[in-house]
Amino acid sequence: MPGYQRRGIGSRLARTGITMLQGASCPFVVVLGHAEYYPRFGFIPASTHGLLSQWEGAP
Numbered sequence: 162m163p164g165y166q167r168r169g170i171g172s173r174l175a176r177t178g179i180t181m182l183q184g185a186s187c188p189f190v191v192v193l194g195h196a197e198y199y200p201r202f203g204f205i206p207a208s209t210h211g212l213l214s215q216w217e218g219a220p
């Protein structure tokens with residue numbers, strides 16, 4: 162909801178989720194999201210690894 166954006170909630174959710182997945186020994190994480198937002202968490206374009214989206218409009 163717009164009134165709750167830009168308060169750090171999304172960053173905490175992302176970092177907590179990544180930490181949980183690392184703790185579960187997941188070898189990699191894929192996210193479908195804003196290309197401008199997720200690099201701050203270490204994400205890089207999936208196409209770098211040959212992964213392409215099946216959804217129209219999502220690169």
Ligand SMILES: CC(C)(COP(=O)(O)OP(=O)(O)OC[C@H]1O[C@@H](n2cnc3c(N)ncnc32)[C@H](O)[C@@H]1OP(=O)(O)O)[C@@H](O)C(=O)NCCC(=O)NCCS
Pocket residue numbers: 162165166167168169170171172173193194195197198
């Ligand atoms: C995108 C979203 C998850 C970010 O969560 P948030 O709680 O607003 O983000 P945070 O408060 O943790 O972080 C704010 C930072 O993210 C940046 N940011 C927020 N939305 C962004 C976007 N769409 N593109 C690029 N940067 C964005 C802000 O500019 C801010 O940058 P700064 O730290 O340099 O000032 C959230 O705004 C959201 O759910 N938006 C609506 C639904 C949506 O677009 N979802 C996409 C899911 S992939």
